Amino acid sequence: MSKHHALDRFGMSGNPAIRSAAFQERVSANEERMSLEGAVNKTGILLFLTVMAAAVSWNYQGPLMTLVSGIGMFVAFVSTIMTFGFYFFFVGWLVEPRPYNAPRTAPVYAIGMGFFIGLISQQAESLYPGIVIQAVSLTFFVAASLLLAYKTGVIKPNQNFLLMVFAATMGIFLTYLANLIYFAVTGNNFFVLTDNGTMGIVISLFVIGIAALNLVLDFDIIEQADEQGAPKYMEWFGAMALIATLIWLYIEILRLLMKLRSR
Amino acid sequence: MSYLTIVTGLLGLISAFVFFYFLKFKASTKQTQRKDRIRWSKYIPYKNETLVGDTEKESDDAKFKDN
Numbered sequence: 209m210s211k212h213h214a215l216d217r218f219g220m221s222g223n224p225a226i227r228s229a230a231f232q233e234r235v236s237a238n239e240e241r242m243s244l245e246g247a248v249n250k251t252g253i254l255l256f257l258t259v260m261a262a263a264v265s266w267n268y269q270g271p272l273m274t275l276v277s278g279i280g281m282f283v284a285f286v287s288t289i290m291t292f293g294f295y296f297f298f299v300g301w302l303v304e305p306r307p308y309n310a311p312r313t314a315p316v317y318a319i320g321m322g323f324f325i326g327l328i329s330q331q332a333e334s335l336y337p338g339i340v341i342q343a344v345s346l347t348f349f350v351a352a353s354l355l356l357a358y359k360t361g362v363i364k365p366n367q368n369f370l371l372m373v374f375a376a377t378m379g380i381f382l383t384y385l386a387n388l389i390y391f392a393v394t395g396n397n398f399f400v401l402t403d404n405g406t407m408g409i410v411i412s413l414f415v416i417g418i419a420a421l422n423l424v425l426d427f428d429i430i431e432q433a434d435e436q437g438a439p440k441y442m443e444w445f446g447a448m449a450l451i452a453t454l455i456w457l458y459i460e461i462l463r464l465l466m467k468l469r470s471r
Numbered sequence: 472m473s474y475l476t477i478v479t480g481l482l483g484l485i486s487a488f489v490f491f492y493f494l495k496f497k498a499s500t501k502q503t504q505r506k507d508r509i510r511w512s513k514y515i516p517y518k519n520e521t522l523v524g525d526t527e528k529e530s531d532d533a534k535f536k537d538n
Contacts, residue, residue, distance in 0.1 A: 248494045307517050338476035345483025352486040355493055361501030370509050429511050431498050438517045445517070 241437040242446075247430050250447035254318040258451065261322025266330045277327040284320030287313035291448060297378065310444035317448060321455050332462055336469045343462040350420050350461075351454060358427045365428050373425060376418045404467040412464040419457040426450045 261280070265273055291313045293305035329340045357363045387398045400411055430446035497503070511517075 244495055244497065248491060251494070252491065305515055307515055338473055341476050341483065342479045345479040345486065348483050348486035348490055352490040352493070355490055358502065359493055359496060359498045361499045364502060364505060364507075365509055366505075366507040367509060425509075427494075427498075428509060429515070430494075431503070432508070432511050433517060434497075435503065436512065442517050445515075 240440040242433055242440050242442045244430065244434050246440070246443040247434070247446045247450075250314070250443045251450050254314055254447050254451045255454075257315055257318040258322040258325070258455065261319045262326030262329065265323045265326025269327070269330060273323070273327065277323040280320035280323035282320075284317045284324070287317040287320065288452065291317075291445065307445040308439075308441050310448050311441050314444045314448035314451070318451055321452075325455060325458065328459070329462065332466055336466060339462065339465050339469065343458055343465055346461045346465075347454060347458040350416075350457060351423055354420055354423050355427060358424050363424050365424050369421075370425065373418065373421045377422060380415055380418060404470045408467055409464065412460065412467060416457065416460045416464060419453060419460055422453045423450070423457070426453055 265277055289303055291306060291309050293301055294303040295301050329343075332343075333340045354363070358365075383398070383401075387401055391397055400407055402408065426446065426449045429449060433442040433446060
């Protein structure tokens, strides 16, 4: 029994209006429910949009495309905040999550990030030929391995797992934010983030590990939303969460491979 | 194209297929019938907006009555 008395009692009341079953019926009467198949299809659509935008950005390099990629990344960031909200330690939700925005924000996010990853991938490929195929393959390999581990119950995410992954993700986010500010002021990056020595590689592996564990949380969100008969828009929400983590994982694997190749 | 790139490319294709194929299936009961699962509905308000508002209001009343 958790400390949250009201939450523990949620759905257990004798009042038929607030009993879980009645609640589910009211939801189902109003709208279509999500399915795992639908979430998979949406993930496929978002991945297709990301690849298409990346292909455009890859083939038309130049100052205009750099600007488009920058705008794309900014728009993707705004879409993320509009959908997943923004939580900060000790402060709480600065922006509340709005999953019902996902059908509109998810394609925008996919296209915006597609332009950005197309640009960085092309630059990485011109420096180290073959690196993009390796990074994409390793991303899917990690994702498929964790999916199997999740589906078979080898990895069982619980509240402690969530807290650990969330704290580590926030730590990485704050480090990257501090690095961005440092870069804007001095024109340099934090040494440990770009270092191709042992320390830099260990940090990259740690970040990849955390990004991979975020995938497990995404699988759990999709699975549970499907079990509980969540509204149809949760298909887009789950797919967006999955694509966001896959893109993050891809970027981190690409960075690691670049560090390894530059040694 | 190097041998390593071809091998990793094939690995990627197989992994992508496995990923999209198994994503459609429900997780095992070992995963879904645990008592310590994360309750995502606590963090993500994925129910109908008006209904969630009504329910929270009413469940607070219920808590008050219980106490």
